Amino acid sequence: MIRSVGAFILVAFPFFTFSQEITEANYLALDVKIWTTLEQEGVRVQKLLELYPEQQDSLLNIYEQANQLAEEKNRAAAIKFASVPSGLQRLFMRRLVIPKDTLRSIYNSLPQEMQQSKYGQSMLMHLNENQLGFGDVFFDFEAVNDIGEKTRLSDVKSENILLLYGGMYCMRETGRDFIKKIYNQTTRDNLQIIIYFNTTSDLEQLKAKKKEYPFDYFYVSDFLGDHSPVKIIYGTQATPTSFWINKERIVSLRSDSLPIVELTKLVENLK
Numbered sequence: 001m002i003r004s005v006g007a008f009i010l011v012a013f014p015f016f017t018f019s020q021e022i023t024e025a026n027y028l029a030l031d032v033k034i035w036t037t038l039e040q041e042g043v044r045v046q047k048l049l050e051l052y053p054e055q056q057d058s059l060l061n062i063y064e065q066a067n068q069l070a071e072e073k074n075r076a077a078a079i080k081f082a083s084v085p086s087g088l089q090r091l092f093m094r095r096l097v098i099p100k101d102t103l104r105s106i107y108n109s110l111p112q113e114m115q116q117s118k119y120g121q122s123m124l125m126h127l128n129e130n131q132l133g134f135g136d137v138f139f140d141f142e143a144v145n146d147i148g149e150k151t152r153l154s155d156v157k158s159e160n161i162l163l164l165y166g167g168m169y170c171m172r173e174t175g176r177d178f179i180k181k182i183y184n185q186t187t188r189d190n191l192q193i194i195i196y197f198n199t200t201s202d203l204e205q206l207k208a209k210k211k212e213y214p215f216d217y218f219y220v221s222d223f224l225g226d227h228s229p230v231k232i233i234y235g236t237q238a239t240p241t242s243f244w245i246n247k248e249r250i251v252s253l254r255s256d257s258l259p260i261v262e263l264t265k266l267v268e269n270l271k
Contacts, residue, residue, distance in 0.1 A: 027081035031090070034077065038070040082106050088119045092226065095126050096237055103127060122227045131235030138249045139233045143196065143220035146210040148203050151220065158192035159247040160270070165231070166198050167240025167258065168213045175240075175258045180215060182267045190270045193217040198239070200225035 020026040045063045049056060075094050079102075081087030088110070095103060104127050107115065114120050132139055138161075140154045153161070168176065183193055195213075199205055199221050210219045222228050230236075234243065237256075244253035244266055253262055 022081055022083055024084040024086055027077065027084050027087045030077050030081075031074075031086070034070055034073045038066055041066040079106060083110055083114055085114075085117070085119070088114055088117070088123070089226075092119050092123055092126075093237060095123065096131075096235060100127055118227055122232060125229070125232045129233050132233060132243070132251055132254070133235070134251060134254055136251050138243075138245045138251060139229070141222065141230050143222045143230075144203060144206070146203075146206050146219040151218075153194070154249075156192050156194070156218075158188055158190060160191045160266075161243075161245040162191065162193045162263070163234075163243040163245060164193070164195050164258075165234065165236040165239060165241040165243075166196065167238075168195060168209070170239050171258045175260075176213065176215075178258070178260055178263075179217075182263065183215070183217065185267060186270055191267070195219050196230055197221045198225060198228065198231055198236075199223060 020030065042063060045059050045066075048059050052059070074090065075098065078087055078090035078094055079098070082091045091098075091103070091106065103123065107120070107123055107127065110120060115124070130136075138153065140152055142150060142152050145151050153163070162179075162182075164179075171179075179193060182191070195217050197206060197209055197219065200223060202223060206219060206221050222230060225231075234241070240258050242253065242255045242258055242263070243251055244263070246252045253259070253266065255262070
């Protein structure tokens with residue numbers, strides 16, 4: 001199916017009826033189809049950008065619409081195939097954009113073995129906990145730092161904490177330079193930066209991350225990956241997700257990115 005967008009054509013996704021038998025293999029095949037279609041559209045748009053650079057806005061809009069279609073299909077497939085392992089995992093990854101009443105209904109309909117699986121139990125924690133947002137009291141958690149010591153968030157004595165859920169790679173050099181700048185502009189009495197890495201590995205991987213990004217911030221993890229209470233209670237999926245926790249230990253900023261403008265203002269207020 002195609003339709004015109006300006007002078008170009010938007011290639012819509014094939015019509016997925018989700019009529020397949022609910023099996024792991026069928027879900028995985030459908031998932032590949034969704035993302036392969038998006039990748040092909042990305043290649044097509046890139047070629048058009050090279051031919052028609054003056055039409056950049058229109059072409060990027062075409063790709064954004066294709067990306068939105070992929071996300072819709074992704075979410076619908078996860079809901080339909082929630083009773084198979086990969087479908088439930090994908091549903092957990094999309095949990096923040098699906099209403100909890102919908103998720104609870106899906107969870108209640110799952111076979112007992114799926115409810116008791118790791119992703120089933122993590123989904124239940126998501127359903128039973130309130131995810132932290134602006135104005136909420138921080139969630140204290142225990143983790144291991146990059147030298148192998150157990151530590152708690154409440155052990156941090158700085159008046160303010162910038163907690164970053166991963167994202168050192170995703171924020172690119174610009175973001176890393178910004179974090180380094182505000183670290184150097186402040187003292188550890190008024191600001192501590194903590195990078196939580198969402199990994200299921202071990203201390204050696206955490207050390208490798210510190211070596212890859214050799215800054216003086218605290219690098220921590222509980223090595224529970226998707227099943228960490230940090231991920232579930234702080235309501236994170238995107239990396240980085242940023243939390244500014246003030247001296248009253250209230251979340252006074254939350255963002256699914258690195259909000260440079262807002263963080264700059266917070267740091268300026270410390271001076």
